[in-house]
Amino acid sequence: MVHIVKEYDERKNEFLDTAMGLFMTQGYEQTSVAAIIQAVGVSKGAFYHYFKTKEDLLDQLSARATDQAMVAIHSILQDPALSAIERLNAIFTTTNAYKAENRDLVMTLLQVFYSDTNLILRYRLLEHNLQVLSPVIAEILHQGNAQGSMSVDYPEETAVFILRIGASLVEGIAKQLPLDPEDTEGVAGVLRHLNMYNQAVERIIGAEPGSLGLVDESIIRVVTGQS
Amino acid sequence: MVHIVKEYDERKNEFLDTAMGLFMTQGYEQTSVAAIIQAVGVSKGAFYHYFKTKEDLLDQLSARATDQAMVAIHSILQDPALSAIERLNAIFTTTNAYKAENRDLVMTLLQVFYSDTNLILRYRLLEHNLQVLSPVIAEILHQGNAQGSMSVDYPEETAVFILRIGASLVEGIAKQLPLDPEDTEGVAGVLRHLNMYNQAVERIIGAEPGSLGLVDESIIRVVTGQS
Structure with a gap:
């Protein structure tokens, strides 16, 4: 058997x-x-x-990729020593590190997914990720409210929102890839977008300025190939 | 001639x-x-x-629709009596009122654009709107910074961001349409999403809580057909 x-x-x-x-x-x-x-x-x-169909295969493909990422995320959620802010940071740090370690795959995915011919593929992956990840983020926002480190009136809707705007951000950045490490202006532009996202999320959830570090240098390694 | x-x-x-x-x-x-x-x-x-092609026609179609909306927006921008906050509110109010007055068209567009077969159409319209509208919003954010009513570190990037997350919001809501006016829970859910967007934008641009009124009852008339 x-x-x-x-x-x-x-x-x-x-x-x-x-x-x-x-x-x-x-x-x-x-x-x-x-x-x-x-x-x-x-x-x-x-x-x-x-x-059943090619689309069914696609759904199962995105389910598999998300399930792999969720293993690491669940261990973060189960660590009782972490505060809500630390949890949110840890999820982003883990995801960023995974992307840096699998740079070639990530760059290929970004360039393929963000071409017009793959809009449907990208759209389905996003919808799948939203379904799986938003309850996790919502739980952290509830915890942050209870601990007083966040102030979120609509945790469920805000969780979906943070993920959707993260996807919007990646979409904006993906168009500029791949970046030459020598292209100082291009790298600075990507960093500006990432810092803006970090600040926007901080403000949306009512966290202290500077408490989130959703962006770290591993992301720059991804977009420029520097190691 | x-x-x-x-x-x-x-x-x-x-x-x-x-x-x-x-x-x-x-x-x-x-x-x-x-x-x-x-x-x-x-x-x-x-x-x-x-x-040149069907896609060229599509580009010109979205250009025409945006140009029509921009006439009203430009008169708001040229009114010297308005503060930055009032300008941002006026742009949203004008757009909402336009949608309420053209409810049948808007509902059809929403349902057609948000079906999977029209992803490319929707995508192109969004990209076009971003190009035309983001400099207008960026100008208002610069003005808000100068007047002290806003606190935006990256006005250009934030302007694009506000529009992208607005589109994400509409995408989330469009899936629930059309709403039966009797469906109290559904209407409350749409309102919750709209209020969350209003608060998120307020926080992202560092405006006083309650200073923005991006959501008004005309939107509810659009989604439910109440008049």
Whole structure:
């Protein structure tokens, strides 16, 4: 039984990895189910054993990526020593560090997702992330209200809002990528946007100025490739 | 000469109006250039006299809509009696009133633009609006800083940000439309989102709590059809 489950997951992950590779090189819209089946080298029936449609595969792909990130985030949430502010900072720091460590993948994703042909792919990923992450952020905002370090009248709506504006920010920045490390003006512009986001979130949740550090130098390593 | 220009504009507007009607009823992606030409009842050459492609027509369509709205906004900007806060409020009030007066059109646009098939259309309209409106908002933020009623470290970036998060907000709300006026919970939810946006903008620009009134009851008339 364990053996069968393992085989099931392995084949499914093989489909997901192959599809992701094709989406990144050819674009989501341009990749057919037939091309995915051909690249994996199995029968048509095998694909439809795992996925209803290409969109269903996409949903499962984004679910897998988010689930991986959520493992680290849940350990932050379960650390009783952290305050609400520390929790919020830790989630952003963990996410930033993950991006810095996987720079090539992140840069490829940014450039592919933010092309016009991949609007639907980007849109679905955002919606999925909102669903998974917003309850986590909302819980932290409630905690911050209780601890007196935040002042948020609508925690649930504000949580979705912070994530949506984060996505808006990334969208604005992604258009300027990749940045040459020598392009001092370009790097300064990205930093200005990131600092503005940090300050905006601080103000929206009513936290002390300077209490959030959502932006760290690992982000600059991502956008410039400096290490 | 005047006569020729008038004919040119009239025919162009006829193309734009017809295309808009088809986009609203059939969706942007599903509407071909051939269908637009057939609906106007002119030759293929006439279309290409005005537009390079369907996308070019779309760009001109969004430019026309924004230009119409900008006439009212420019008169607000040129009124020397208004403070920065009053200017920002007046721009939002004018836009809200326009939406309430054109409720049927706005509801159709919202429902069509926010369907997955019209992501590209929505995306282009947003980008166009950002380009036209963000310098206006940035100017007001600079003025607010000078008058001491606002405290904005990055006026240009913050202006784009306020508009992007406004679009994010509309996106969140559009999914719940149309609302039954009897659906008290739904109407309360929309109001909560709008009040949150108002407070978020107030905090982001460092304005006094309660100084902005970006949300008024005309918006509720739009989403529920109450009059």
